[in-house]
Amino acid sequence: MKPSKPSGQQQAAALKTVRQWFQARGWEPFAFQREAWEAYGAGRSGLIHAPTGIGKTYAAGIGPILAWLSDHTAGKGGATVPPLQVLWITPLRALAAEIQTALQQAVDDLGLPWQVAVRTGDTSAAVKQRQKKKLPTVLITTPESLHLLLSYAGARERFGRLQLAVVDEWHELMGSKRGVLVELALARLKTWQPAIRIWGLSATLGNTAAALQVLLGTSAEQGLLIRGNAPKTITISSILPDGMERFPWAGHLGIKLLPRVVATIESAASTLIFTNTRAQTEIWYQALLEARPGWAGRLALHHGSLARRERERVEQALHDGGLKAVVCTSSLDLGVDFSPVDQVIQIGSPKGVARLIQRAGRSGHRPGRPSRIICVPTHALELLEVAAARKAVEQQAIEPRVPVRQPLDVLAQYLVTLAVGDGFQPEALYHEVRSTHAFQDLPRTAYDWVRDFVSTGGETLSAYPEFRKIVRKNGRCTASSPKIAGRHRMSIGTITGDAAIVIKFLNGRRLGSVEERFVARLKRGDIFVFAGRRLEFVRLRDMVLYVRASRAPQGPIPQWLGGRMPLSTELAAAVRSQLDLAARGVRASAELEALEPIMTLQAKWSTIPGPGELLVEKLVSRDGHHLFLFPFEGRLVNEGLAALLAYRLSREKPLTIAIAVNDYGFELLADREIPLTVFEAATLFAADDLADEILASINAAEMGRRQFREIARVAGLVFPGYPGRRKHGGQIQASSSLLYNVFQRYAPDNLLLAQATREVLERQLEYRRLRQSLERMARAQLRLIALDQPSPLAFPIMVDRLRSRISSEKLADRVRRMQIRLEKKAGE
Amino acid sequence: MPGSKTITMENVTTHRARGQKLRLLPAKAVFWQEKNMLIVADPHFGKAQLFRERGIPVPRGTTATDLQRLTRLLADLQPASLLFLGDLTHGPVNNPERYEQLVAAWRRRHAKVRLLLVSGNHDQQAGVPAPFAFDWVGRVRQEAPFVFTHQPQDFAAGYNLAGHVHPAVAMAGWGGLKATLPCFCFGPDQGLLPAFGGFTGCQVIRPRRADRIFVIADDAVIARPAQATPGG
Known part of the structure; x- marks a missing residue:
């Protein structure tokens, strides 16, 4: 042959x-x-x-x-x-x-x-x-x-x-x-x-x-x-606000710069406008249309929650060159090929060097022409990130991608996938699986555990006949019934969906999907914005939200989970060097120059931390006692550090501490005073027993529960349901958080729980980076400052609150106190 | 005798409905003082087994633990009767022997208590396991001033007590702290009980202004101030 x-x-x-x-x-x-x-x-x-x-x-x-x-x-x-x-x-x-x-x-x-x-x-x-x-x-x-x-x-x-x-x-x-x-x-x-x-x-x-x-x-x-061919040169510039006093320190959006953005779009034939979240895409699309109604039809919107047909229409129009501008998220970061646009606008910091390069590359494919990306800060300090990104691109300090190691949930899914097909020989498959990078160190015990877990539910067959998913016949492991196969095929894949509600017009035309918890807040007749349209809630039936177009002027915009990207290690390091330049009064770029009023104020009210310094600010407000720390490590690491410090502080005496983080630092908000002197104790930043203490602190913060959502879905614990059936999953539907509770209580040795913990450490908290950061904090010279009002660095954190909770108090006590507060507030 | 018993558990909150004393227990049950009756809703016994039989490896032990929780309540309160507000069993299992043994043993221990079941939607499919040896089973039970059902319904005849909803409320408070907690919800004509079962989820409800909410936080039942309810 x-x-x-x-x-x-x-x-x-x-x-x-x-x-x-x-x-x-x-x-x-x-x-x-x-x-x-x-x-x-x-x-x-x-x-x-x-x-x-x-x-x-x-x-x-x-x-x-x-x-x-x-x-x-x-x-x-x-x-x-x-x-x-x-x-x-x-x-x-x-x-x-x-x-x-x-x-x-x-x-x-x-x-x-x-x-x-x-x-x-x-x-x-x-x-x-x-x-x-x-x-x-x-x-x-x-x-x-x-x-x-x-x-x-x-x-x-x-x-x-x-x-x-x-x-x-x-x-x-x-x-x-x-x-x-x-x-x-x-x-x-x-x-x-x-x-x-x-x-x-x-x-x-x-x-x-x-x-x-x-x-x-x-x-x-x-x-x-x-x-491949060497990359093009990239020019990175910023839209600088006219005056810092009119510029929001922590405005959620750079929408105040809208007129300048409009002018920039006008100056070129075609523009891609990248935002970091789907919600921002919707907001900017609305704002641009309001500013220039004449762009209707030539302005488009593209994000991952839009229906495929909606997205394809935009992609086709981009191909044909008929659009003035497209507002999009990372949904247009990848491959989709279209003729390059004249320029790219980035709303907010790109948060990573690779992402900036990728996005910039969407413009100016003509030979010899550089790619042009114009950054629009959503708060003033993001100008630091733009200046830092420029430096990092120059030095080609591009982020690595960290491969996933030993995800047992994926292995569990894979074993069932093979079992419902031709089956597998357990011995041979073990060696085959170990030939991959992800499972190269997979211990035999873990492999056997996963196999038992998916075959018999982890129990000896004779004891309980009820769970029998995979059976062994002539040395091959195969599925016990066609029903198992059918159900398993429904759940193949690893993308986690929060229960998504499909949005359709009454005539059945599909617009896209939003998360269930957004819809839960709406009721019949409410107006919201989606896919660039104002829509009225008509009825919700079987996970489909039927809508009609509305002429109402305003409505809320859905927030999707997972939209926020942390500052990468590379960019965070570059930001710290930019800050150092600013502290020394070096105006190396237009961005640093523009930032000068803010930096001066920071220096006056507090201080700008130099290299080898850790800034701790303290403030008392009506909300309570605030402490601000600035490791400049990206929000994931900052969140982990905050949880750890809150845990260590509240271990000393019962305290309720609320946490807020951004990419630069974090806030610990306590109900009573935490004296600044505690920071002088070396033990607070000690890296001994770090993993255990982090885990103890995040248990309270419920990060494990969040991470388990994906694992439960991948490992087939959460059944996504048959398409087109009225009830999703019916009697065997349970939320991953309920499953997490049940596993924790009744099967604490389950390896998938251990995996959730490991994923929290590695992915949510970037454990290694966190450890290095803690060591740096331990060595750093402390700058302890008592503030009269929030400093420019602290203010964005206060405004941009992402609360998680840490407490050594009992839940019941906490709820009582919540209640007292609520009562007081109600009485005011 | 009604009212003659001392409840050994602390942190029990009493709610008065139509002149009756309802003791709200953190074990997610209600003790009707005047009638000496223990009331629980939505245990969903056997749910984990059903999952396992359909190929989802949920750990075992949830149903046994829930029966032990009931045993403790019965021991502490010594009620004359125990009323289930539906969804006793989650669904029909293929291998009911072990579950039925468990129930039979439990029932032998509590042979004296009158067992009553207002059947729910899950019970229609799952059937009522014989070893419970119910003294009464029906869709609606009237014991003035209450009308007990599984799904909440309006009755002119009395105050409706129901399950089915698995109610919970989202609490937001100081410093942006948030928690979703299972709750009891008592409106002017209707009261909802939280789900008793250890392997049951809950659903966040939107209480109306007149509703009184009691959240369950660990081992305490705490009244939530009515003013704090969002919406209206």
Whole structure:
């Protein structure tokens, strides 16, 4: 069946054909593309990293086409569509169609009898059924859809002749559990087809070499790292407020700068406006339309909660160049290819260097032209971040992506996925799973525990017959019933959805989705803003909120969870150096100059902390006794530090401490005085027993419970329900927080609880960074300042409150006191 | 005899409805003093087992613990009768033997107490396990001045006490602290009990102005001031 090895002549001819095809389209293959094709021809795997939109698709996709052309000189090969050769994994459904178009073009023009097709959650049932019989030659799919394919019998035959697996946007996948899904699937494919080549496509990261290792697992030594064309230069500027006294220190929005933003948009033909949250997207879209009603129809909105059709309409319009501006979130960070815009506006700090580069890269693709990004601060201190980001880009201090290690919830899901398909041999699978980067150190005991957990509920079979999900037959583990299989396929995937409410017009047109807790606050007749429209709540039925358009002037805007990004380590370090410049009066940039009035005030009322100093401010207000500390470590680490200090302080004597954080510092708000002298005790910043104490402090803060939501969903503890059925999950529906309570009480040794704890430490609190920060605080020279009023650094924290609670008091006492306060307030 | 007993538990709050003394217990139960009756709603016994049978590995022990909690209440209060306000059993299980053994043993221990069940929506599907040996089962139970049902309903005949809702309220207070706590909710014509079961969730309700709310915080029942209710 397999043709004999092609001669050098055939290879040269194939390369010539492809080159001519490139030239016919006005291109010349880039050096990195040719390098990738050669490497593919030599049977190698690797990672190609380059900025978005410069030919990574063809760098990876042409290799197998060349091989085919070499193998099948004209006349041979016939017109029968060959079985699956190339698997293309993309994190976003939205990108699949675009990759299909690009590859289809090459396949058609070069006369290959290949079929190129997409399979994602959006693919119709009829097409999926056809694909179940025979997969196309090139299959473009998502990690979740790939796992679904693995959950059907006959997967090995379907994937057995795969030549190439491409993982697109690997930088986006590798830091997430979806990346682990990819690692596991690749390990399976390698077992079936040891000669398979694996290529990752990625943006440039701080740890590109590590990205290669994670992709290839134990076979990483043979991997090749190919660097794409050098990135363009980026110019970063800010819209500076006219006068600092008219500028809000902690205004939630930079909306006061609206007229300047409007003028900036007017000055260019096309603009992308990135915001950091979906809610801000809605707010800015409304504000821009109000400022320039004439832009109606040429101003668009794009975020991840909009219905696919709504988003596609905007993407198409962007393609066609018919838009003046699009307000968007990170939903347009990734791949989706459109002609570059003239400029990019970033509302609020980008919070990370890689993100800034990625977003800036959306503008000015013309050769020799720099990318232009204009930052709009949402509060004055964000100007520091802009100046810091500029410096970091100069120094190419780009964030690394930290790969996920040993997520047992993903393993639990995967074992069931395989069991409901062809089944698995536990011994062989253990070794296969350990060939991935994520599970390379997986202890046998943990593997066996997960297997027992999903097979028998973690109990000996004989004792309780009621739980029997996976059974062992002839040495293979398979699902005990088709019902189990059906239910499991519904829940494959790792993306956590808070219960989402779909928003539809009365005529059934779908607009998108919002979180249940937003809808819970609304009642019939209420007006809210979504998808750039003012909508009236008509009725809520079966997780669908029916709405009609409204002419009412105002309404609330939904807040979505998870919108807030912390300042990255790289950018935080750059911010500290900028602050140091400011403290020394160096006006190295327009941003620092603009900040001078604020810095002067900070120095007057308090002080600007220099390197090696820790600033602690104290303030008494009607709310209570405030302490402000400024580690400048990003909100995650600051939150962890705040919880830890609150815990340590309240251990000494019963205290109720409320916490507020931002990226620069945190506030401890206590009901009675905490003397500043406590900070002089070395024990307060001690790093001994840190993990235990952090955990003790976060137990109270319920972070574990939050983290368990995702784990419960991934491990199949929370059943998402059948689509189109009235009741979601019905009798076996339980919230993850209820499950968390039950596990804590009745099965405290459950490894998934331990994982929740570990994820809280690693992901929510960035434990290692937190530890380093604590050590730095312990060494720092303390600057203890009693304030008469909030300082410029403290004020934003007071305003931008994210409260979590820590208390050594009993819940009952606390509630009593809440009640007394409420009564007092009611009596005022 | 009514009123003759001393309740051994502390932190018990008394609410008066239609002249009757209802003792609100932090164990999520009500003791009707005049009738010497213990009332609980929504235990959802056997729920974890149902999950396990459908392939969701929830730990065991919730139902046994809930029965022990009932035992303690019965021992402490010595009521003449125990009334369940519906959703006694969560759903039909495939392997009921162990559950039924547990219940039978529990019932033998409390053979003297009169067991009453106002059946709920879950009971329609799950059926009423025989080992409970109920003295009375029905959809509506009237004992003046109260009318007991599972789902809240309006009655001219009396004050309605019901379950079904699993009520909870969101408390917001000093310094932005927040907590969602299960509660008792007493309106002018109707009272809701919190869910008794250890493996049950709760639903945040929006109390009306006239509703009196008692939240359960650890081992205490605390009245929430009526003025603090949001909305109206």
